[in-house]
Amino acid sequence: MSSQSLPSPSSRPGLDASGARVDVAIIGAGLAGTACALRLHALGHKVALIDAHAEHAEEFRAEKMGLDHLSLFEKLGLDQISKPALTSMLDNHVYRLGRLYSRKDIPEFGFSYAGLVNALRRAVPSGVLNLVGKVTEIETLPDGRRLVLADGTSIDARLVVVSTGLGEAIRRMAGVKRTVLSRAHSLAFGFDLAGRARDYGFGTLNYYSTRREHRYAYLTLFPIGDTMRANFFTYRDIADPFVKRFRAEPQQVLKDLMPEIAPVCGDFELGGPVSVRPVDLSLSEDYEQPGLVLVGDAFCTTCPVPGVGISRVMTDVERLCNVHIPAWLATPGMGVDKIAAYYRDPVKVETDRAGMRVSFYARRVNLGEGLVWRLRHARNQVLRRSLLALRHPPQAGAGLGG
Ligand SMILES: Cc1cc2nc3c(=O)[nH]c(=O)nc-3n(C[C@H](O)[C@H](O)[C@H](O)COP(=O)(O)OP(=O)(O)OC[C@H]3O[C@@H](n4cnc5c(N)ncnc54)[C@H](O)[C@@H]3O)c2cc1C
Numbered sequence: 561m562s563s564q565s566l567p568s569p570s571s572r573p574g575l576d577a578s579g580a581r582v583d584v585a586i587i588g589a590g591l592a593g594t595a596c597a598l599r600l601h602a603l604g605h606k607v608a609l610i611d612a613h614a615e616h617a618e619e620f621r622a623e624k625m626g627l628d629h630l631s632l633f634e635k636l637g638l639d640q641i642s643k644p645a646l647t648s649m650l651d652n653h654v655y656r657l658g659r660l661y662s663r664k665d666i667p668e669f670g671f672s673y674a675g676l677v678n679a680l681r682r683a684v685p686s687g688v689l690n691l692v693g694k695v696t697e698i699e700t701l702p703d704g705r706r707l708v709l710a711d712g713t714s715i716d717a718r719l720v721v722v723s724t725g726l727g728e729a730i731r732r733m734a735g736v737k738r739t740v741l742s743r744a745h746s747l748a749f750g751f752d753l754a755g756r757a758r759d760y761g762f763g764t765l766n767y768y769s770t771r772r773e774h775r776y777a778y779l780t781l782f783p784i785g786d787t788m789r790a791n792f793f794t795y796r797d798i799a800d801p802f803v804k805r806f807r808a809e810p811q812q813v814l815k816d817l818m819p820e821i822a823p824v825c826g827d828f829e830l831g832g833p834v835s836v837r838p839v840d841l842s843l844s845e846d847y848e849q850p851g852l853v854l855v856g857d858a859f860c861t862t863c864p865v866p867g868v869g870i871s872r873v874m875t876d877v878e879r880l881c882n883v884h885i886p887a888w889l890a891t892p893g894m895g896v897d898k899i900a901a902y903y904r905d906p907v908k909v910e911t912d913r914a915g916m917r918v919s920f921y922a923r924r925v926n927l928g929e930g931l932v933w934r935l936r937h938a939r940n941q942v943l944r945r946s947l948l949a950l951r952h953p954p955q956a957g958a959g960l961g962g
Contacts, residue, residue: 589677609691695733696710736854739845751830763782775927865926
């Protein structure tokens, strides 16, 4: 749906013929933007939320989170809205060195990313000016910013929040650059397994790589509703022949790489197509600007292997909406001095740094590139072998895999 197909501005609540004036205009209604809109509205601020699409399309993104992620939803008052979109699970089976290494009951939650974002979007109250359209101009005003949409609608806001994820258009319009710190850092595959999730003999299953030459971190299986979903995180380039082979015969590739778990995984029979997403690690530059802030993937991107994306996104939203925006709006002006406080927020800074750090660490230690990382990889394998031997003393003739 484009902005042109919406009713005329004057017939939409909150908009008159000359447009609208709000405290905060948010561009991009993914997880970050929608969470910002809900939280700021709940805190009594006047908010506009603008996205190019009326609904978030199905796409392969984050599909699993833990209690630490959920606690951030709680801090924003979004846990109750989100819970119906989540499938909760226990009984986590962890395989290392090809053998069952641990079984734990740590709560985790599976979800379709579009299902979660759309559940949050449906909860956006009518008091939020919710617009579907394209922003074509961002002007600087003495006390904020003016957005102009493709249909001519103009929104004056004291603050613009840019939460457009990987989209380049708005960042470019605002003069924000992006530096890629690690191109093609990882490559994620997402697919369904055949059959009903309840018929598998585990809640979740994580199988970690046994050999660094295999160039993957782990396969994780978890339910979304009654479907057993798989995320397979590799360190491959999209042009690697492995990708072509995986698309052509995923069942055989998985059986070759992890034969030990094939019997408990329905012999890896797939229940649908394979999605493939390459991931770059990136960071924005020139972002300290009056009247404009970046949140979530619009600010930086990390790797899905350590699963830190959601906590980074929700930490941005929590610090911005619970701490900084209420303080900024309480006094006149929206200069760089105010905006800088968010980018220097110690909780945000540490969350971003840690996300980037573990993204690099996971790749280096999994691939064992260079002597130091090869030694670390070997040390980790030795430690795990010893632990496995303590837990399950080897029987005659039984090996521990790679
Ligand atoms: C394959 C994959 C697997 C992942 N797995 C995990 C995981 O297991 N755990 C984890 O924690 N994280 C994971 N992540 C990371 C996580 O998904 C992201 O960090 C998170 O979804 C980013 O949310 P966001 O709101 O910043 O961006 P998005 O959800 O991308 O939202 C951006 C929004 O902006 C809108 N938009 C874009 N351009 C414009 C424009 N010009 N005008 C108006 N609207 C616009 C889009 O329509 C969209 O709605 C994964 C990422 C990928 C790619």
